[in-house]
Amino acid sequence: MPNLPVNTLTRRERQAADRAEEILEVAARLFAERGFHRTTTKDIAEAAGVAEGTLYNYFDSKDALLFGILGRLSETPQEELGLSGPPQADARQYFTTLLHRRRSYLDKNFVMVQAIMSEILANAGLRERYHEQILDPWLEAIETALSQRIEAGQIRSLDIPAAARFIASIWLGLFIIEALGDPLIHIEWERLVETTTSMILDSVAP
Amino acid sequence: MPNLPVNTLTRRERQAADRAEEILEVAARLFAERGFHRTTTKDIAEAAGVAEGTLYNYFDSKDALLFGILGRLSETPQEELGLSGPPQADARQYFTTLLHRRRSYLDKNFVMVQAIMSEILANAGLRERYHEQILDPWLEAIETALSQRIEAGQIRSLDIPAAARFIASIWLGLFIIEALGDPLIHIEWERLVETTTSMILDSVAP
Amino acid sequence: MPNLPVNTLTRRERQAADRAEEILEVAARLFAERGFHRTTTKDIAEAAGVAEGTLYNYFDSKDALLFGILGRLSETPQEELGLSGPPQADARQYFTTLLHRRRSYLDKNFVMVQAIMSEILANAGLRERYHEQILDPWLEAIETALSQRIEAGQIRSLDIPAAARFIASIWLGLFIIEALGDPLIHIEWERLVETTTSMILDSVAP
Amino acid sequence: MPNLPVNTLTRRERQAADRAEEILEVAARLFAERGFHRTTTKDIAEAAGVAEGTLYNYFDSKDALLFGILGRLSETPQEELGLSGPPQADARQYFTTLLHRRRSYLDKNFVMVQAIMSEILANAGLRERYHEQILDPWLEAIETALSQRIEAGQIRSLDIPAAARFIASIWLGLFIIEALGDPLIHIEWERLVETTTSMILDSVAP
């Protein structure tokens, strides 16, 4: 068994990664439930089934947990977010796909997104990192998609940066309303997607 | 000076109200700047020019300051928010006015809104009160306006609750993006209003 | 009673100074007994009869207590230390007086000196401040006194900086031996002074 | 290779002793640099190139490292310290030799001496052991040397215990001043020895 040590090491490394993963998920859940500041490191350790000190074998500080969660969110590849789609798709399909992909992204990451969002307006460092890693790439991708579609004649000419922010704001706003506990949104996302797309593409004029 | 006591009392009451007001504004500013938990009662007292103990003559607790700020926000009459407008206005003007009014509302209350929003996802009690006092009335007003306009034939028939949430989410999302420090939004609100209204009313089809 | 507020304020200030004083003395005693690191802020608070948080109304940190103790030690005027004596006194009397004054200084400040000395070799910042505020002025004063006496012909010419360090080292060394618990020193300081002075002034030659 | 196991064992034992030695030296260096409490077992393990747990295969506890260092210091034979010299040497040579030997002892062991001294006033157990193993033998040896020289008529009669403490205090005091960072002492030890010996033997009278 010449590769036993390698395997052992790998297993250890994998265990360590798993443990870090689990801590991060537990922390995200608690941050989402009661906010970053109302969650103590003791809470996290207990919920993760480890000792408090163990947290610090994986993360430098409580803040590092927050940044770790943000890092996890930014790992999602752009395609999965509907940010880079096939440009040949027509505009309606693009919007529909975009909102669906973001919905399934949210379904997978709701807790982590809420953990971050619950602290983001109160934490300048987090805000900055969110900008760099999440928001700016997202806006850029939307702007690219829009300009491609305008060039392709799929949609009419419009103020691209403003439109990108408009689109991003829809998703952010819907997330906020859902996180605030509005019962309709989670259940009826389909209706929202349909209505939203329809309002943008078909106008609300009678 | 037989009425001096009365006057004094009255002045005192006014002074008291003013002081509570000032404390609330100072607190909102600090909460918005650095978040609720990073702001200490000592910070607030110093910034307001009073002793720490004095805060407790006006508010029961630090939490009460937060609820006080929320209360102030909910005092704004609906008309000012563009929630109840003259139904005779056409749809385009309705949307434009709505967004403008909400903008000037935000200009007046940005700090208080940010103070509340920065904590709202982390504080269940606050969330509940926000629902009752702010969000639900707002959604209801939009729904009413929409159904009135649909009935009047100004806009086509659509899923009213979903559309209301869509509209609210735009405003919430734009606020978040602005609060996150996006430079475009604050400066170019006009463009955003125009683009948004245009996208909803004119469709993005070429 | 037009000066009541003034008196009240003064009394408060005096109380505050007294309290700070007492905390410092208690801390010095505990530091001397069991060392800086083995003394907890809880220990200090309990021994001082206050809550732990109260310590921080008077001192910024546990370290600040140590520096506060050092500051107290450096307040002692030079005359009291026998550093600046009447130069007309003859050399024997100078040495005797010097050692006696340092002894009575030590009797008054033993605990504080031990508190500082027990940490000084382990704490670079403290060491630096001790140099500036205690050791260097002391060495300078001895050097001045020696050169004055050499000029006056009271003692023969010698290597002044070396001699000053020699004299300082006697006191420091005797303090260390006493602090180490040697029973002789504290009880028989007179004999030590006499022997030391005699060895320096009369030579040990038969 | 029938004796391989024996050799291996022997080599292992030697390796073990070497490793304990190295750990001790590394620990002494770190204790001297930043004090006992500011040095973590992790620091020591890293600096020694072993795992933290390995320390505990060689020493029972962190405290045991300190006592181990003390033990190393007390291994130095008395002659090397100038404690037991040939009594026929005259007094001046005795003092000069004593100070020179202690200097070269210090040159070899400065780090270990500082490691011990930095903690000694804060650690009752260490203090006691230092007394037993270092200070008392030293004082006794000086007292013996003095009484031998008095009997031999090399020096005049004097208070022997006091004189022994005086002599010990010189060395301790000079060490402290050096450890405090005084620049003169280390460089100019020769001058100090000369001045000190001269002051004791020739008197400072003009």
Add this chain to the structure above:
DNA sequence: AATGAATGAGGGTTCATTCAT
């Protein structure tokens, strides 16, 4: 014998709240 992840008691410090003045 060597490892280093896990442990958890204990540390220094903060801060919302109280209350005597």
Add this chain to the structure above:
DNA sequence: CATGAATGAACCCTCATTCAT
């Protein structure tokens, strides 16, 4: 009503020690 010193529970984090591998 205003004050601000006092409070002490609770926080985040450290680190000597253990033990399964």
